[in-house]
Each structure stands twice: as structure tokens, then as C-alpha cells.
Amino acid sequence: MKLIDYGVREDERPYIEEWSKENNVEVKIVSDLLNPETIEQAKGFDGVVAYQQLPYEPGIFDKMNEFGIHVLSLRNVGVDNVPFDALKKNDIKLTNVPSYSPTAIAEYSVTGLMILLRSMKSMIRKVDQHNFLWAPDIGRELNELTVGVAGTGRIGQAAIKIYQGFGAKVIAFDKYHNDNIEKQGLYVDTLDQLLKESDVVTLHLPSLGKGNTVINKDSIAGMKDGAIVVNTGRGDLINTQDLYDAVVSEKLSGAVLDVYENEVGIFNSDRSGEVLQDKLLSDMIHNPKIIVSPHIAFYTTTAVKNMATISLDSMVDELNNGKSDNEIDLN
Numbered sequence: 001m002k003l004i005d006y007g008v009r010e011d012e013r014p015y016i017e018e019w020s021k022e023n024n025v026e027v028k029i030v031s032d033l034l035n036p037e038t039i040e041q042a043k044g045f046d047g048v049v050a051y052q053q054l055p056y057e058p059g060i061f062d063k064m065n066e067f068g069i070h071v072l073s074l075r076n077v078g079v080d081n082v083p084f085d086a087l088k089k090n091d092i093k094l095t096n097v098p099s100y101s102p103t104a105i106a107e108y109s110v111t112g113l114m115i116l117l118r119s120m121k122s123m124i125r126k127v128d129q130h131n132f133l134w135a136p137d138i139g140r141e142l143n144e145l146t147v148g149v150a151g152t153g154r155i156g157q158a159a160i161k162i163y164q165g166f167g168a169k170v171i172a173f174d175k176y177h178n179d180n181i182e183k184q185g186l187y188v189d190t191l192d193q194l195l196k197e198s199d200v201v202t203l204h205l206p207s208l209g210k211g212n213t214v215i216n217k218d219s220i221a222g223m224k225d226g227a228i229v230v231n232t233g234r235g236d237l238i239n240t241q242d243l244y245d246a247v248v249s250e251k252l253s254g255a256v257l258d259v260y261e262n263e264v265g266i267f268n269s270d271r272s273g274e275v276l277q278d279k280l281l282s283d284m285i286h287n288p289k290i291i292v293s294p295h296i297a298f299y300t301t302t303a304v305k306n307m308a309t310i311s312l313d314s315m316v317d318e319l320n321n322g323k324s325d326n327e328i329d330l331n
Contacts, residue, residue: 001025001026001046001047001316001319002025002026002027002028002044002045002046003025003026003027003028003045003046003047003048003049003312003315004027004028004030004041004042004045004047004048004049005027005028005029005030005049005050005312006030006032006033006034006038006048006049006050006051006052007030007031007032007033007034007050007051007052008029008030008031009031011304012075012304012307012308013029015304015305015308015309016029016308016309016312017029019308019309019312023312023316025312025316027049027312028041028045033050033052033054034048034050034052034056034060035057035060036057036059036060036063039060039063039064040063042063042064042067042069043067044067045067045069046069046071046319047069047071047072047073047315047318047319048064048069048071048072048073049072049073049074049075049311049312049315050072050073050074050075051074051075051076051307051311052081053081053263053264053267054081054264054265055081055082055083056072056081056082056083057083058083058085058086060086061083061086061087061089061090061092062086062090064090064092065090065091065092069092070090070091070092070093071092071093071094071095071315071318071319072087072092072093072094072095073094073095073096073311073312073314073315073318074094074095074096074097074311075097075307075308075311076096076097076100076307077096077097077098077099077100078096078206078207078234079094079096079328080207082094084330087330088330093318093327094327094328094330095311095314095315095318095324095326095327095328096311096314096326096328097306097307097310097311097314097326098326099154100298100302100303100306100307100310101298101300101302101303101306102153102154102155102157102158103158104297104298104299104300104302104303105155105158105159105204105232105297105298106155106156106158106159106161106162106204107158107162108232108258108296108297108298109159109202109204109230109232109256109258109297110142110159110162110163110166112230112232112256112258112291112293113142113200113202113228113230113256114142115256115291116228116254116255116256116289116291117139117140117141117142117228118139118140119137119138119139119288121288121291122137122288123137125288142163142166142167142168143166143167143168144168145168145169145199145200146168146169146170146171146197146198146199146200147163147168147169147170147171147198147199147200147201147202148170148171148172148173148188148194148195148197148198148200148201148202149163149170149171149172149173149186149202149204150172150173150174150191150194150201150202150203150204150205150214151173151174151203151204151205151206151233152172152173152174152176152177152178152181152187152204153174153178153204155204155232156172156174156204157178157180157181159202159204160172160181160186163202168200170186171186171187171188171194171197171198172186172187172188172194173187173188173190173191173193173194174187191214192219192222195219195222195223195227196222196223196224197224198223198224198227199224199226199227199228200227200228200229200230201215201223201227201228201229201230202230202231202232203215203229203230203231203232203233203234203237203238204232204233205233205234205237206233206234207234207236207237208236208237209236210236212236213236213237213238213239214237214238215229215231215237215238215239215242215243216238216239216242217239217242217245217246220242220243220246220251220252221251223251223252225251226250226252226253227252227253228252228253228254228255228256229243229252229255229256230255230256231255231256231257231258231259232256232258232259232297233259234259235257235259235260235261235262235263236261238257238261239261240257240260240261240262240280240284241280243255244280244283244284244287244290247287247289247290248287253289254289254290254291255284255289255290255291256290256291257284257290257291257292257293258293258294258295258296258297259295260281260292260295262278262280262281263294263295266278266281266294267294267295268294268295310326314326314327
């Protein structure tokens with residue numbers, strides 16, 4: 001068995017090499033992303049593993065079929081950048097890593113919120129300039145707030161436990177109820193109700209499709225004055241301009257954004273010394289009430305190892321048994 005792994009970062013390489021040695025499976029590591037040019041390197045291999053934020057072009061799968069490769073294993077959760085029609089046309093199966101570390105993302109949502117509640121962004125900048133005055137950067141306490149968790153999958157459930165540990169009142173919304181959360185009586189009936197009752201809204205939802213935002217001008221109007229939005233889910237859950245305007249007008253008191261609707265091509269790149277052409281992103285970065293980070297909520301050693309190894313395990317299951325627990329239904 002020979003596998004080829006695309007878009008591999010240096011922090012992933014040791015885990016892939018270790019897996020290859022332990023499982024006695026040859027894995028070619030490629031730093032380049034998977035595209036119509038780099039797919040040529042896959043000739044002679046049995047399966048393709050990849051991770052990237054950019055769309056997978058349909059022509060890639062024509063080539064995979066030509067090479068006799070019929071499994072693509074993703075090292076991430078999201079599959080919205082994969083053209084299912086092209087996979088089905090070429091009889092290619094798809095797997096993902098549905099859960100690489102829910103706790104990592106849940107912990108990060110709380111980390112960002114605490115930075116915001118304690119005005120750490122402003123305070124750090126002041127201290128860097130040798131300004132040691134306390135005011136006006138007085139903090140707020142999480143234990144006094146109501147946190148609304150939108151989405152109660154693995155990450156949302158982990159977030160609920162952490163927020164409860166801080167003593168916050170937690171409410172939740174999800175189209176599909178989790179029995180444990182149901183037993184605790186945390187669910188509200190509608191997303192609008194969650195937005196209305198929450199001091200903090202933390203988003204742990206999948207993408208709802210382009211243009212289907214959860215946080216926008218209309219929904220913000222129904223939120224509490226001074227509420228905070230935390231998004232470690234998907235950038236397109238928010239109309240970012242509407243959110244920014246609400247923070248500037250002080251309808252909302254702040255936001256924590258680890259994802260951004262226009263992040264592709266910007267996040268995980270070094271733009272040191274450059275003037276950002278994305279004015280909205282630049283404005284948010286410079287606003288003391290908005291915490292922006294480059295899609296790193298997942299980025300822990302535990303999560304990176306799981307992404308690297310579970311994707312390879314899924315590939316082996318598909319090639320040896322014709323089925324993996326992590327296979328995606330393309331219909």
C-alpha cells in the first residue's frame with residue numbers, strides 16, 4: 001500500500017512519519033496543496049490524503065480515476081470545498097476526521113472570551129507602551145453572565161461543561177437535541193430566543209451555506225444590548241460588516257472571531273509589514289473590543305496528531321475493507 005499526503009505542514013510531518021513507520025505503509029509527504037498540477041504526483045499510489053481551505057477542483061478527481069485511485073481522505077472536518085458530483089462521477093469515496101479535539105476548540109472559545117472580558121487586548125497594548133494605569137479597562141466576570149451555546153455537537157457539549165465550570169448560566173440551541181443536554185434542561189426553543197436571552201453567544205454550528213448567516217443586522221437587533229459574540233465555528237455564520245458596525249455603535253460590547261468569512265488566502269500566511277487590503281479585517285484587528293485570531297482554535301498538538309493519523313487510519317480502512325466509520329455520504 002502506498003499513500004500520498006498533500007498540503008502537509010511541518011508540525012504534521014512527525015506524526016505522519018511515525019504512523020508510516022508503525023503501520024509499515026509508505027506515505028509520500030507533499031507540502032504543496034492538491035490541485036490539477038500536483039495530482040500528477042499521485043500516479044502509482046493507492047490513496048490520496050489532503051487538507052486545504054481552497055476548493056478542490058473537479059479535474060483532480062478525473063485524474064485520480066485515471067490513476068485508479070478511488071479514495072480521498074481529508075485531515076479535517078469540513079467538506080464544503082469538495083465537489084461531490086465530481087467524486088460520484090469518478091467513483092471516489094471521501095472520508096474526514098469528524099472529531100480531532102472538541103476540547104481544544106471549546107477551550108479556545110473560553111480563552112478568547114476571557115481575554116475580551118478582562119480587556120486584555122487593550123491592557124497588553126498599554127503595558128507595552130509602559131502605561132500601567134488600570135482605568136478604563138475594568139473587567140467583567142463570566143460567572144455573572146448567561147452564555148448561549150448555539151450548536152451542541154461534540155464541541156458545543158465540551159464548551160457547555162467548561163462554561164458551567166466557570167459558574168456561568170448556560171442555555172443552548174440545536175435542531176437536534178443531545179440527551180445529556182436535554183436532561184439538564186438547557187435547551188431553548190428557538191435560536192432567536194437564545195440570542196435574546198444571552199450575554200454571550202458562542203457559535204459551534206456548521207456552515208449553513210453562503211448567505212445563510214446566524215449573526216446579521218436583523219438578528220443583532222434582537223440581541224441584548226452589550227452582548228458578545230464568539231465564533232470558533234465557520235466564518236460564513238456571521239455577516240462580519242453587520243457585526244463590526246454593531247460593536248462600533250456599542251449595540252454589542254465585543255466579539256471574538258477565530259474564523260472570518262473572507263479568511264481564505266489570508267489566515268495562516270505571513271503578511272508582516274504589509275498593509276492589509278481587506279479594510280474590514282484591518283479595522284477589526286485594530287478595534288480593542290474585537291479579538292481576531294487566524295483560525296487556530298483547533299491548533300494543539302493533540303488535534304494535529306489526531307488529524308494526521310485518523311485520516312490515514314480511515315484511508316487504510318477504506319482500502320482494506322471497503323468501508324470506514326468516517327466515510328462521508330455523498331448523496
